[in-house]
Amino acid sequence: MKEIVALFVVNAKEFLRDRMSVILVLLMPVAFASFFGMIFSGEGSWRLELGVVNADDGSASEQFIQNLVTPGLEDVVRVKTASRAEMEAALEAGDVDLVLILPEDIGAALEMGKPAVLEALTDASRPESVGTGLSLVQNMISDANLALSGSPRLLTLETHTVQTETLRMIDTQMPGMLGVAMLWLGLFGTAIPVVQQRTTHVLRRLSVTPLRPSALLAAHISWRVVLGLVQAGVFLLVGSLAFGVGVQGNVWLFTGAVVLGALVFVSLGYVLAGLAPTQESLMAITQLVNLPMMLLSGGLFAIELLPGFLKPVSSILPLTYLTDAFVQLMVGAPALHPLWLDFTVLGGCLALFLALGVKFWRWE
Amino acid sequence: MEGAAVDVQNLRKRYGDVVAVDGASFSIGAGEVFGLLGPNGAGKTTTVECILGLREPDSGHIRVLGMAHGVDSRQIKARIGAQLQDTGLSPNLTVHELVELFGRLFPRALPTDEVIALVSLEEKARARTAALSGGQRQRLAVALALVNDPDLVLLDEPTAGLDPQARHALWDVIRCLRGANKTVLLTTHYMEEAEQLCDRVAVMDHGGIIALDTPEALINQNFRDTAIEFVALGEPPRQQLAALAGVTTTLLENSHLTLYSNDIPRTMAGLFELSTAGVLAFKDMTVRQASLEDVFLKLTGRRIRA
Numbered sequence: 019m020k021e022i023v024a025l026f027v028v029n030a031k032e033f034l035r036d037r038m039s040v041i042l043v044l045l046m047p048v049a050f051a052s053f054f055g056m057i058f059s060g061e062g063s064w065r066l067e068l069g070v071v072n073a074d075d076g077s078a079s080e081q082f083i084q085n086l087v088t089p090g091l092e093d094v095v096r097v098k099t100a101s102r103a104e105m106e107a108a109l110e111a112g113d114v115d116l117v118l119i120l121p122e123d124i125g126a127a128l129e130m131g132k133p134a135v136l137e138a139l140t141d142a143s144r145p146e147s148v149g150t151g152l153s154l155v156q157n158m159i160s161d162a163n164l165a166l167s168g169s170p171r172l173l174t175l176e177t178h179t180v181q182t183e184t185l186r187m188i189d190t191q192m193p194g195m196l197g198v199a200m201l202w203l204g205l206f207g208t209a210i211p212v213v214q215q216r217t218t219h220v221l222r223r224l225s226v227t228p229l230r231p232s233a234l235l236a237a238h239i240s241w242r243v244v245l246g247l248v249q250a251g252v253f254l255l256v257g258s259l260a261f262g263v264g265v266q267g268n269v270w271l272f273t274g275a276v277v278l279g280a281l282v283f284v285s286l287g288y289v290l291a292g293l294a295p296t297q298e299s300l301m302a303i304t305q306l307v308n309l310p311m312m313l314l315s316g317g318l319f320a321i322e323l324l325p326g327f328l329k330p331v332s333s334i335l336p337l338t339y340l341t342d343a344f345v346q347l348m349v350g351a352p353a354l355h356p357l358w359l360d361f362t363v364l365g366g367c368l369a370l371f372l373a374l375g376v377k378f379w380r381w382e
Numbered sequence: 383m384e385g386a387a388v389d390v391q392n393l394r395k396r397y398g399d400v401v402a403v404d405g406a407s408f409s410i411g412a413g414e415v416f417g418l419l420g421p422n423g424a425g426k427t428t429t430v431e432c433i434l435g436l437r438e439p440d441s442g443h444i445r446v447l448g449m450a451h452g453v454d455s456r457q458i459k460a461r462i463g464a465q466l467q468d469t470g471l472s473p474n475l476t477v478h479e480l481v482e483l484f485g486r487l488f489p490r491a492l493p494t495d496e497v498i499a500l501v502s503l504e505e506k507a508r509a510r511t512a513a514l515s516g517g518q519r520q521r522l523a524v525a526l527a528l529v530n531d532p533d534l535v536l537l538d539e540p541t542a543g544l545d546p547q548a549r550h551a552l553w554d555v556i557r558c559l560r561g562a563n564k565t566v567l568l569t570t571h572y573m574e575e576a577e578q579l580c581d582r583v584a585v586m587d588h589g590g591i592i593a594l595d596t597p598e599a600l601i602n603q604n605f606r607d608t609a610i611e612f613v614a615l616g617e618p619p620r621q622q623l624a625a626l627a628g629v630t631t632t633l634l635e636n637s638h639l640t641l642y643s644n645d646i647p648r649t650m651a652g653l654f655e656l657s658t659a660g661v662l663a664f665k666d667m668t669v670r671q672a673s674l675e676d677v678f679l680k681l682t683g684r685r686i687r688a
Contacts, residue, residue, distance in 0.1 A: 024486035028475060035474040035510075219470030223526070226434050226466070227487040228459045382436075 021229055025237035033207075033245070043207040043245070047199035048252050054195075055188035055261050066095045066151045069105040069114035076125030083120075088161045095154060109141050116140055116151040128166070189351065192263045193344035194317025196253045197337050200279040201311050203246055205304045208238070208287025213300045216291070216382060225381040235376075239284050246280030247273070257348075267347035271357065275347060278364050279340040285371035286336075292378025311337045316345070321354065336367040386445070387412045387534050387565035388433060393442035395428050402428040404589035405442075410567060412533075415560050417576040418569040419674065420586030421684075426569040427467060429586075430538050433567070434464055447533055460489055462534045463527035467542070471519060473512035477503055480511060481525055488530035501525040501555050517548025524555055534565045541575060553579060573674040583674065587682050597674055604680050605672035607631070607642035610649065614639050615663040622661060626652035633679055639664075640679065642672065 033039055070086070072079055087095050098114065105117045117139040127134035138155060140148040215221050224234065250273075257263035265272045290307065294300035312318060314328055315337035324332060332338050343360040346353045355363075388410040395403045403425040410416040418426045431437045433444055435451040435458060444451065446458045471480060481498055485491035498507050501521040506514060514522060520540055527535055537556070541549040549572075556579050559566050570576055576583045577597045585593040585600070593600055607630050614637045624632045628645030643649035646669065656662040679685055 021487050024483050028472070028479065028483050031479065032472055032474045215470065215472070219466065219468060220472055221470070222436070223466060223470045224487070226436060226459060226462075226464045227484065227530075228456045228489070229487045230456075 022233050022237045022240075025234060026241050029237060029241040030244075032211075033241070039207060039211070043199075043202055044249060044252065047195045047202060047249070048256050050198075051188070051191045051195035051253070052256060052260065054191045057187075066116065066147070066154055067114040068095055068097050068151070068155065069108055069117040070097055070099045071102045071105050071117060071119045072099060073102075073122045074120055074125040078125040078128045079120055082124070082128060082162070085165075086158055086162065088158050091154070091158070095158075106139065109139055112141070112144070115144070115147040116155065118155060131166070188261045189263060189349040190317075190320065190345060192253060192257045192261065193348045194315075194341055196250060196276075196344050196348075197279065197315065197317045197341040198312055199249050199253070200246055200276070200283045200340060201308065201337055203242055203249065203280055204283030204285070204287035205290070205308055207245065208242060208284045209290040209294070209300060209304060210297075212238075212288065212291040213294055213297055216380065217297055219382065222382040231376075231379060231381075235288070235379075239281065242284045243277055243280045246276055246284075250276040263349060265348055266350040272344075272347040275340065275343045275361070275364075278361065278368065279344075282336055282340070282364050282368045282371060285368060285375050288375030289371050289378060292375060292380055311335050314338070315341050316354070317341045336364060339363045385412065385448075386410060387414070387447060388416075388567060389443075389445040390429070390433065391443040393429060393432060393444065394440045395425075395432060395437060396440060401589050403432070403439075406584075406586070406589070406591050407442075408584050408591060408594060410565060412565050413563045414581045415556070415566040415568065415579055417580035417583040418567065418586055419571070419573070419576045419583050419678070420569075421571055424586040425589040426586055427538055428589075430464075430536050430567065430569060434462070434536060435459065460530065461532055462536060463530055463532035464536045465520075465523045465527040465538060465540055467538045469519075469523035469526065471511040471514075471522060474510060476508050476510055477514070477522055477525075478507040480522070481529055484526050484529045490531065491529050492531050494529075497525050497529050500528055500558065502551065515548075517544050517551065520544060520548070520552060521555065524552065528559075532564070534567070535559055537566065537568045539569055539571070541570065541572065549575070573678065577674050585674075585678060585681060587678075592681050593677065600674060600677045601672055604677050605642055607644050607672060608646050608669060609672050609676055610641045610643060610646075610653070610667065610669050612639055612664040612667040613637050615665060618664075619656065619661050622656060623653075626656075628652075631680065633683070635679075635683070635685065640676070642676070 033043075070083055072083060083097065083099065087097060098108075100108070102119065105114065108114045109117050119137040119139065121134055121136070124134050124136075126132065136159065138152065140152065142148065212221075254264055286307070290300065290303050294303050310331065314321075314324065314332040315335045316332065317337070321329065321332050321338070339355065339360040342354045343357060343364075345351045346357060386409040390409070391407050393403050393406045394401075406425065406429060408416075418429060420426050428437065432439050433446060435455050438451075447461055449458050451458060475483070477498060478494060482494045485494055485497070495504075495507075498504055501524055503518060503521055503525065506518055511519065511522065524537065524540055527537065540556070541552050544552065553575070556566065556568065560579075568575075568579060580597060582595060583597050583600060584591045595603070618634065618637070618639055620632065620634065623629065623639070623641060626641070627648040628643040629641050629649055630644055631642040633640040641649065650669075653662070657664065675685070
């Protein structure tokens with residue numbers, strides 16, 4: 019037992035003193051998730067930047083612009099006014115999504131009830147904002163038409179979302195990257211240092227002491243499980259402070275998922291370390307495992323978005339099940355599988371990887 | 383040998399087509415400093431690795447401290463200390479941390495500071511191993527071999543690649559071990575090291591032991607003569623050289639000649655006569671007492687470090 023404690027402490031010291039592995043294993047995943055979170059944050063909403071060019075100078079057209087945004091859409095549409103030349107430049111630069119041009123005679127038309135034609139300028143290179151923007155503007159203009167014609171508004175539409183909170187990008191990014199963090203703990207935090215210790219004969223030296231391999235593995239693995247828990251803590255800290263992402267489900271189940279995930283991928287690390295004869299071949303094998311797992315297990319990209327032929331691949335990746343468990347437990351998002359199935363698959367993977375890891379273990 | 387610390391009988395080990403050890407037998411008595419001397423590739427390291435239990439012999443018997451590997455591996459490992467060739471030292475740990483860690487791996491260990499003092503690394507105790515010089519690394523590797531106060535210490539080329547000062551510092555450590563009555567198995571390809579440190583020396587070549595005795599006896603059995611070495615310029619007249627007064631043996635490797643003589647003045651006079659007559663031209667002449675180097679040269683026809 020004292021040798022396990024001693025090796026655990028030494029493992030922790032070695033890890034914390036190796037700046038590269040601290041960055042790669044501990045900080046990269048959360049930085050990655052935060053980066054995506056920042057890019058796609060803004061409460062997950064989209065806003066129409068509407069530019070208005072007023073060619074008329076009467077008070078009626080000023081009035082029209084002030085009342086242009088239908089009540090209820092104030093959060094979604096922001097109106098700016100400027101000259102036509104300025105607005106064209108702003109549209110090109112992407113500062114406004116759509117430009118509405120009020121003709122010279124609009125004031126007279128509004129006062130006398132004569133028809134007038136409004137012009138809209140769009141940027142065809144951004145079809146998504148053009149489509150949504152145009153329909154919003156259409157709506158606002160029909161509302162204005164109704165108001166001008168003096169007829170009462172008989173029908174209004176109230177919208178309610180079924181989910182209390184809409185899922186933002188960051189809501190799937192945080193659990194997804196936490197899963198990737200567990201994977202990296204196994205690849206960069208286990209397989210690479212183990213092969214390094216083997217090629218530099220550190221393991222060989224240990225093998226001529228009475229140390230049992232099981233004690234060495236127990237120390238290595240328990241340190242890495244602690245590291246996995248620390249990592250989950252960092253995710254929750256950053257997630258809850260910066261993005262309001264915490265654990266909505268059962269905290270103990272979440273902790274269990276972290277421990278199980280760390281165990282699965284650390285054991286996978288031992289399997290890979292046993293298979294790779296050299297540091298170079300390990301790098302190749304690592305990427306072979308890392309890329310499909312990262313891209314296809316639902317953490318970075320939703321599985322529904324994958325092309326059909328890749329979906330079966332995603333269903334055989336252990337990370338898919340860990341990510342699924344994390345997504346359910348952290349943000350309460352709809353799941354691919356029930357939790358018990360995720361845990362069962364991960365437990366099976368752990369048993370398999372442990373058996374293979376011991377089978378392929380080499381001191382030198 | 384009864385009560386031997388190490389007993390090796392007919393050890394054979396091959397790697398594929400290469401025979402590394404070919405029927406080596408020897409015994410090391412308790413408290414003895416025993417040297418395995420031979421060039422690189424002679425089979426010294428494989429022999430040590432078989433004694434350590436790192437490799438399984440193809441055939442032959444090994445008993446270590448009266449025990450056999452496979453049955454008593456962990457008990458054996460608990461009582462031996464090993465310094466391997468290029469010992470892996472975790473770069474991010476300090477000397478103190480590493481010695482302390484190894485202490486924890488054994489059922490019984492010496493105090494960490496004591497072990498560090500044994501190899502005179504006190505000043506580097508708080509330094510990371512990555513910051514150590516080659517000599518300091520070797521001394522640390524030896525320290526790790528001493529941490530469990532072992533009955534048997536195996537040192538595989540402890541001074542290889544070290545400068546003379548670092549080598550002499552390690553020799554002092556090994557002399558200390560002899561003083562503490564430890565059994566030591568030392569491999570080396572430095573003749574001088576074997577002569578200085580070892581009670582008995584086994585000369586290994588091509589996987590076999592070709593001579594085994596005390597260094598003095600090995601030299602006396604083979605030579606009572608003085609060696610004259612020189613480099614011949616052009617084809618040396620071998621027969622005339624062998625016929626010189628006092629010459630007992632001549633050895634030629636490439637243009638490097640060694641004459642062993644029991645009558646130095648007359649042999650030298652003869653050499654200068656040949657030189658004056660223009661039969662022999664030479665450079666770099668040295669005259670010295672015969673050493674283990676000469677034993678190896680005589681037994682194998684080669685120098686240990688070609």
